[in-house]
Amino acid sequence: MAVTLVNPAGLPQTELYRQVSVATGSKLVFIAGQVARDAAGNRIGEGDLAAQTEQCYLNIATALAEVGATWDDIAKLTAYIVDWTPDKMAQLVEGGGRAAATLGIEGPLAPLTGIGVSALAEPDLLVEIEATAALD
Numbered sequence: 001m002a003v004t005l006v007n008p009a010g011l012p013q014t015e016l017y018r019q020v021s022v023a024t025g026s027k028l029v030f031i032a033g034q035v036a037r038d039a040a041g042n043r044i045g046e047g048d049l050a051a052q053t054e055q056c057y058l059n060i061a062t063a064l065a066e067v068g069a070t071w072d073d074i075a076k077l078t079a080y081i082v083d084w085t086p087d088k089m090a091q092l093v094e095g096g097g098r099a100a101a102t103l104g105i106e107g108p109l110a111p112l113t114g115i116g117v118s119a120l121a122e123p124d125l126l127v128e129i130e131a132t133a134a135l136d
Helices: 049-066 086-103
Strands: 003-006 020-023 027-034 074-082 112-117 127-135
Touching: 020 074, 027 049, 049 074, 049 086, 049 127, 074 086
Parallel strands: 074 112
Antiparallel strands: 003 020, 027 127, 074 127
C-alpha cells in the first residue's frame, strides 16, 4: 500500500481521521472537488448536508475505482462547507459514516481539512470534497 496513516504523539488523537499520511507511491491521483450530483447530474440531498456529504464520498469512490485505486490510497481530503458552523460537524460525520458503511470503509480517514466558504459553484450545493491519492 502506498499510503500510511499516522497520528503522531504530541498531536490531538482523533478516531475520525489521522493527522499525517505518508505517501510513497509513484503515481499521484488528484480528484476534482466532488459535489452532490449523481452520474446523470441529478441533484442529491437538496438542503441536506449529510446526504450531500455522502454523495461526495460516493463520487470520490467512483473516481478512485476508475483509475484502479481504493479509499485506502487516499493521502489527503479537503472539504469545502458552505456557511460552516461547528454544529454542522454532526451532519458532516453522519454523511461520511453512511458512505463508509455503503463502501465498506473501515478505520479512520486520511488527513482531512475542512474549510468554511460563503458559496460554491451552484446555489444548492452545501459541500464539495476533493481528494489526493497515491498509487504504487
